[in-house]
Amino acid sequence: MEEARSELEREEDEEATELLRDRFRLSTISIVEAQAKKSDMEISEPIVACISDLAFKYTEQLAKDLELFSQHAGRKTVNMEDVILSAHRNKHLASSLRSFCNDLKAKEIPSERKRKKASRKGDKASTSVVHIPDL
Numbered sequence: 001m002e003e004a005r006s007e008l009e010r011e012e013d014e015e016a017t018e019l020l021r022d023r024f025r026l027s028t029i030s031i032v033e034a035q036a037k038k039s040d041m042e043i044s045e046p047i048v049a050c051i052s053d054l055a056f057k058y059t060e061q062l063a064k065d066l067e068l069f070s071q072h073a074g075r076k077t078v079n080m081e082d083v084i085l086s087a088h089r090n091k092h093l094a095s096s097l098r099s100f101c102n103d104l105k106a107k108e109i110p111s112e113r114k115r116k117k118a119s120r121k122g123d124k125a126s127t128s129v130v131h132i133p134d135l
Contacts, residue, residue, distance in 0.1 A: 021056055024052070024055070024056050024059065025049075025052045025053075025056065028048075028051065028052040028055050028056070029048055029052055032048050032051055032052070033048070062086060065086050066078045066082045066083065066086060069081075069082040069085055069086065070082050080097070080101045080104075083097055084097045084098055084101065
């Protein structure tokens with residue numbers, strides 16, 4: 001019985017991954033096509049597919065890294081510090097992410113900031129969690 005449930009869960013996970021991969025691919029293709037048009041360039045379909053696959057694989061690895069960083073810090077939630085840490089090899093990207101994080105903190109309403117601090121007494125990180133909406 002448990003094996004059947006486990007098999008069903010695995011199949012559902014695979015279906016969800018395929019759906020995400022397809023949506024990601026479509027988004028990537030539209031970005032590549034828009035940038036190509038903007039730059040007055042043509043990009044062949046196999047190259048667009050390759051870019052899409054590489055971007056998806058990179059994103060999968062990034063998600064795994066972010067999960068590991070948050071677990072290592074004893075948290076269950078990924079925060080901006082984890083994202084910035086993931087960019088440590090790319091100084092320009094890390095700098096841009098820090099700037100983005102500081103801008104978010106500056107825009108945050110003071111009363112909301114106090115409420116977040118009070119609710120995170122056990123969490124050592126003092127950065128905000130960024131929610132990225134579905135496309």
